[in-house]
Amino acid sequence: MLPLRLVVAMAGEEERQEISGHLVQFGCLVVGQTGDGVSVLNLNRSLQPDAIILGAHLSGLPAGKVVEQILSEHRTGLVMVVETDQVELARSWVGRGVSGCLLMPVNPGELLLAVEIAARQQAERLALTRRALTAERRLAERQLVERAKALLMEQEGITEHEAYRRLQRLSMESRSQLGSVAHTLLLAYSQH
Numbered sequence: 727m728l729p730l731r732l733v734v735a736m737a738g739e740e741e742r743q744e745i746s747g748h749l750v751q752f753g754c755l756v757v758g759q760t761g762d763g764v765s766v767l768n769l770n771r772s773l774q775p776d777a778i779i780l781g782a783h784l785s786g787l788p789a790g791k792v793v794e795q796i797l798s799e800h801r802t803g804l805v806m807v808v809e810t811d812q813v814e815l816a817r818s819w820v821g822r823g824v825s826g827c828l829l830m831p832v833n834p835g836e837l838l839l840a841v842e843i844a845a846r847q848q849a850e851r852l853a854l855t856r857r858a859l860t861a862e863r864r865l866a867e868r869q870l871v872e873r874a875k876a877l878l879m880e881q882e883g884i885t886e887h888e889a890y891r892r893l894q895r896l897s898m899e900s901r902s903q904l905g906s907v908a909h910t911l912l913l914a915y916s917q918h
Contacts, residue, residue, distance in 0.1 A: 730845050733758040733773065735766035735792075736781035736807065741830075745779055745807070748834040754841065763787025767795055770802055776845035777803035777825070779837070782812050790819075797823045800851065803844030807832060867905030874908035877915055 732754050736742045738761070746756040758769040763784040770778060778796065782789045789806075796804055806827040808816045816827035825844035828836055871893060878889035897907045 730754045730776045730841060731757045731773070732841060733760070733766060733769045733775045733778045733802075735760050735763075735769075735778060735784060737761045737783040737785065738781075741781065741807075745832060745837065748832070748837055749779075749841065751834070752838045754838075761785055763789065763792045766792055770796055770799065775802050776848065777805060777841050779805050779807060779841065782806065782808045782815065790815075793819050793822070793824060800855070801848075803841075803846075803848035805837075805840045805844045867903070867908075870905050870908040870912065874911045877912065881915065 730749075732749055734742050734746050734749070734756055736745065742759050742761065746759060749756055757773050757775055760766050760769060761781075761784060763786040765786070766778065766780065766784065767787075769775070780789065780792065780796075784792060793804065793806070796802065804824045806816050806819055806824050807830060808827055809830050813827075813829070816824075820827060825847050826840040828840055871890075874893055875886055875889040878884060878892060879886060882889075884892070893904060893907055893911070896902075896911070897904045900907060902910075
């Protein structure tokens with residue numbers, strides 16, 4: 727298994743170094759560190775880490791805005807690190823999609839577990855998104871094929887089976903996907 731690629735975004739240099747040190751000891755790769763909200767957004771886009779460990783205080787942008795932006799981009803898992811007096815704030819973030827929250831001072835074992843959960847959840851979300859997109863594409867392709875079959879049946883007076891076989895033959899001859907052939911056929915008939 728590849729090591730987790732992580733970004734640590736905490737306002738204090740000492741906190742960043744401590745958390746990064748724990749993560750490196752567990753075999754994680756800390757690919758970026760910052761204390762600035764804008765920088766963490768840029769690191770998220772450019773490095774596409776498995777997870778971000780984010781403190782509640784950052785310079786440049788409020789942590790809440792950073793959380794909203796990261797969650798809207800659906801790129802990475804997110805673990806918040808907060809002080810005891812920020813528990814309610816942390817709860818609201820978890821309700822919006824943050825994978826987990828840890829209280830300062832961070833327990834190294836809990837940190838690793840939270841990061842692994844965040845990365846796994848994000849990987850599962852990405853896999854579900856890919857499957858949904860594939861299903862949508864297949865449905866759209868099937869609808870094109872059905873419309874092209876109906877058009878062939880109407881225009882040429884052939885059976886559904888014959889229309890489908892004709893689309894298959896055109897697909898093989900042109901070395902194109904069946905949906906692409908159906909789309910081309912529909913376009914050709916629409917221009918007549």
